[in-house]
Amino acid sequence: MAISKAFSIEDGNLAGRTLVTARDMKYSDIDLTFTPKPSGDLYKKTDAADVKQSVKNLLLTNYTEKPFRMKFGGNLSDFLFELDTDFDIDLLGEQIIQAVDTYEPRAQVTRVDANLYSDRNEVVVTVEFQILSTSELVVLNLTLTRLR
Amino acid sequence: MATSTVRSSDLDFSNIKARLKDYLQNQPEFSSYDFEASGLSNVLDVLAYNTHLNGLTANFSLNEAFLTSAQLRSSIVSHAQMLGYQVRSRTAASAIINLSVNLAGVVGRPAKLELPAGTTFVTSIDGVSYTFRTRESVYASDDGSGLYEFKNSTASNNIKIYEGVQKTKTFIVGEKTERQVYIIPDETIDTSTADVNVYETVSSSNFTAYTPLAFAIQVDANSTHFSIHESPNGYYELNFGDGISFGKSPEPGEKIIVSYLSCAGAVANNGTLFSATNDITVNGIDYAINVTTSAESSGGAPKQSIESIRQLAPIAFASQQRLVTSLDYKGLIESNFPQVQSASVWSGDENTPIDYGKVFVSLNFVPGTSATVQQAVKDAIVINYTDNLSVMSMTTEFVDPVYVYVEINNNFQFDPGLTGKTLGAMETLVYNYIVSYFNTNLRDFGQVFRKSNLATEIDALDKSILSNDITLKIQMRFDVTLNVENVGVLYFPSPIASPDDIFYRVQSDAFEYAGYPAVIKNRLSSTVLEIVDLDGNVLLDNVGSYSPSNGTVSLIGFNPSQIISGNSFIKINVLPQDDSKIEPLRNYILSIDSGKSSATAKPDRQTPSLKVNI
Numbered sequence: 158m159a160i161s162k163a164f165s166i167e168d169g170n171l172a173g174r175t176l177v178t179a180r181d182m183k184y185s186d187i188d189l190t191f192t193p194k195p196s197g198d199l200y201k202k203t204d205a206a207d208v209k210q211s212v213k214n215l216l217l218t219n220y221t222e223k224p225f226r227m228k229f230g231g232n233l234s235d236f237l238f239e240l241d242t243d244f245d246i247d248l249l250g251e252q253i254i255q256a257v258d259t260y261e262p263r264a265q266v267t268r269v270d271a272n273l274y275s276d277r278n279e280v281v282v283t284v285e286f287q288i289l290s291t292s293e294l295v296v297l298n299l300t301l302t303r304l305r
Numbered sequence: 306m307a308t309s310t311v312r313s314s315d316l317d318f319s320n321i322k323a324r325l326k327d328y329l330q331n332q333p334e335f336s337s338y339d340f341e342a343s344g345l346s347n348v349l350d351v352l353a354y355n356t357h358l359n360g361l362t363a364n365f366s367l368n369e370a371f372l373t374s375a376q377l378r379s380s381i382v383s384h385a386q387m388l389g390y391q392v393r394s395r396t397a398a399s400a401i402i403n404l405s406v407n408l409a410g411v412v413g414r415p416a417k418l419e420l421p422a423g424t425t426f427v428t429s430i431d432g433v434s435y436t437f438r439t440r441e442s443v444y445a446s447d448d449g450s451g452l453y454e455f456k457n458s459t460a461s462n463n464i465k466i467y468e469g470v471q472k473t474k475t476f477i478v479g480e481k482t483e484r485q486v487y488i489i490p491d492e493t494i495d496t497s498t499a500d501v502n503v504y505e506t507v508s509s510s511n512f513t514a515y516t517p518l519a520f521a522i523q524v525d526a527n528s529t530h531f532s533i534h535e536s537p538n539g540y541y542e543l544n545f546g547d548g549i550s551f552g553k554s555p556e557p558g559e560k561i562i563v564s565y566l567s568c569a570g571a572v573a574n575n576g577t578l579f580s581a582t583n584d585i586t587v588n589g590i591d592y593a594i595n596v597t598t599s600a601e602s603s604g605g606a607p608k609q610s611i612e613s614i615r616q617l618a619p620i621a622f623a624s625q626q627r628l629v630t631s632l633d634y635k636g637l638i639e640s641n642f643p644q645v646q647s648a649s650v651w652s653g654d655e656n657t658p659i660d661y662g663k664v665f666v667s668l669n670f671v672p673g674t675s676a677t678v679q680q681a682v683k684d685a686i687v688i689n690y691t692d693n694l695s696v697m698s699m700t701t702e703f704v705d706p707v708y709v710y711v712e713i714n715n716n717f718q719f720d721p722g723l724t725g726k727t728l729g730a731m732e733t734l735v736y737n738y739i740v741s742y743f744n745t746n747l748r749d750f751g752q753v754f755r756k757s758n759l760a761t762e763i764d765a766l767d768k769s770i771l772s773n774d775i776t777l778k779i780q781m782r783f784d785v786t787l788n789v790e791n792v793g794v795l796y797f798p799s800p801i802a803s804p805d806d807i808f809y810r811v812q813s814d815a816f817e818y819a820g821y822p823a824v825i826k827n828r829l830s831s832t833v834l835e836i837v838d839l840d841g842n843v844l845l846d847n848v849g850s851y852s853p854s855n856g857t858v859s860l861i862g863f864n865p866s867q868i869i870s871g872n873s874f875i876k877i878n879v880l881p882q883d884d885s886k887i888e889p890l891r892n893y894i895l896s897i898d899s900g901k902s903s904a905t906a907k908p909d910r911q912t913p914s915l916k917v918n919i
Binding site for chain 1: 341344
């Protein structure tokens with residue numbers, strides 16, 4: 158049986174409106190590349206780009222880097238100091254999920270892939286996450302390389 | 306719209322960042338500031354951290370700007386110098402010895418022998434050898450039999466020797482464009498041993514001896530004084546007058562020679578056996594110098610501690626190098642005599658009985674200070690300070706500290722299930738703690754005993770201790786001459802409990818009277834004191850009385866023939882009217898009679914009783 162929705166007289170005008178099922182929150186942040194516009198202002202990151210920048214920033218931060226927040230960050234650089242034979246992709250994935258769960262409430266990780274390229278001394282990590290307010294799926298690719 | 310202000314002096318990082326977020330909350334431009342991973346949060350971290358560091362720096366700087374809150378020694382020394390306070394350097398230990406040489410039978414022996422200043426002696430303390438030396442020449446004359454006993458410049462055979470190495474620093478005064486300060490890069494200097502001589506030229510043997518400014522009574526343009534101050538890096542600076550009105554300043558071309566003792570400080574205390582490093586040579590033959598120790602080495606001390614400077618510098622400033630108030634005396638004595646742990650000073654009108662025109666000084670010496678050194682310190686206080694700096698017509702009288710003992714009986718409950726210790730071990734633990742509590746927190750002038758504080762400490766001593774109760778008595782000691790009638794009054798620091806028909810309030814330890822072992826007790830329900838034997842028979846029905854309100858115990862006609870304990874005094878204990886605290890009088894020092902104190906444990910397994918006692 159079909160269900161019809163009824164509104165009160167006071168709310169009657171809602172009948173003609175579109176029901177929004179997802180929150181439409183506008184996020185805005187400064188662009189960490191600090192690229193200036195021709196006007197001299199900095200560019201901004203908004204919505205999905207904002208969250209994507211945050212997740213990237215979070216995952217590339219190592220423990221003790223943030224003042225008075227010793228355990229903030231993905232601490233992924235730790236994995237670069239392991240033998241490639243001991244490289245644990247599952248542990249890396251858990252660490253990413255835990256960091257995002259703890260410090261980025263706007264996103265939920267749906268998938269983590271990591272590929273080790275021994276000859277280039279780098280790890281390529283792909284993180285797929287959903288922005289909770291819009292259900293939008295975002296893919297973030299990170300390349301972890303030792304500086305020296 | 307709410308407003309938010311970021312205080313640049315705020316210290317807490319979280320508060321600063323929260324205030325920055327409050328500000329951004331009111332700005333429509335950015336909304337992601339509250340997510341810790343956002344770029345804006347990183348910017349806020351930088352801003353907040355910078356403000357946090359600025360706040361800390363300002364806080365530390367301001368702390369260092371005041372004597373009461375400064376932490377760095379250099380800051381505290383600088384503040385003290387601004388107050389005109391002379392910070393004490395490391396101090397050389399000194400000992401008093403008697404010296405003699407026996408030349409009996411030596412043909413052609415001289416009438417007089419000399420040991421020059423700087424004659425050295427060695428002693429060993431804890432396996433380490435220390436060198437002591439004389440600082441003046443001493444002379445000995447033949448007593449007719451060939452025995453030479455050395456005497457110092459005051460004709461005393463008590464020769465003082467100081468630990469340390471004699472060092473000299475030479476400065477040639479250059480052309481002066483600015484006020485010259487001479488650096489002595491030696492943290493081990495005892496500045497009180499510094500001699501400063503200024504020679505007319507580099508090669509001249511004529512010199513003027515400069516004296517310490519601290520002892521100057523009057524200063525004019527021709528005064529020859531010097532002062533040595535600690536510099537910020539821990540070394541010392543030699544200063545002279547300005548050469549105009551405040552004392553002479555060495556002229557260009559003159560040579561300054563500073564000689565002083567570089568000493569080891571407190572580690573050279575307690576040396577008892579000394580031997581001369583070299584023999585004395587008479588007519589080409591060496592003879593041994595006989596050394597007898599009159600007072601073991603003492604008085605060695607490290608640099609004055611920063612807490613001591615913090616406490617004494619304002620007092621010294623207030624005294625203005627004059628001895629007027631009791632605090633002036635206290636500050637001057639404690640600053641200049643490391644042998645004195647603390648001093649208590651009161652005027653004659655505060656004394657009992659009143660004695661106008663006198664200042665009473667009681668000194669609590671560092672444990673181990675010999676009687677000879679104690680007397681030397683008292684003499685030095687009078688000669689160097691009170692004779693020169695005190696108000697005219699005031700004389701100084703030294704009074705020994707009076708020790709008041711506390712007899713503590715502690716009963717405590719403990720749960721054996723919460724500790725692995727036995728009942729005996731727990732009793733030992735609590736007893737030792739009570740003794741150490743007195744040694745650590747009391748044993749000095751003006752230290753008040755508070756029963757609740759000790760009870761709290763005992764409760765916290767071990768998690769198995771559940772509760773404790775303290776009963777105490779105050780004990781003073783009455784010096785006794787045997788077989789004569791002794792008369793005297795003991796002034797207890799607290800009122801004594803009023804007489805009772807069951808319990809005694811005053812009681813002594815045992816002595817022998819009329820052939821019987823006996824004690825002094827108050828008569829029940831009375832303040833009259835009696836001598837009773839151990840069976841309770843009254844041997845003498847009035848040997849004095851006690852005054853509950855004044856806290857005095859007066860003995861008259863007390864004539865014992867023997868003190869059972871073998872001491873030269875009897876212990877008299879009283880029950881205080883209020884045992885919650887014992888506040889010592891001016892020269893009283895509280896201590897514990899460990900032999901009459903105890904700790905008794907009672908196991909308490911904390912199981913609730915199901916039995917009702919009817």
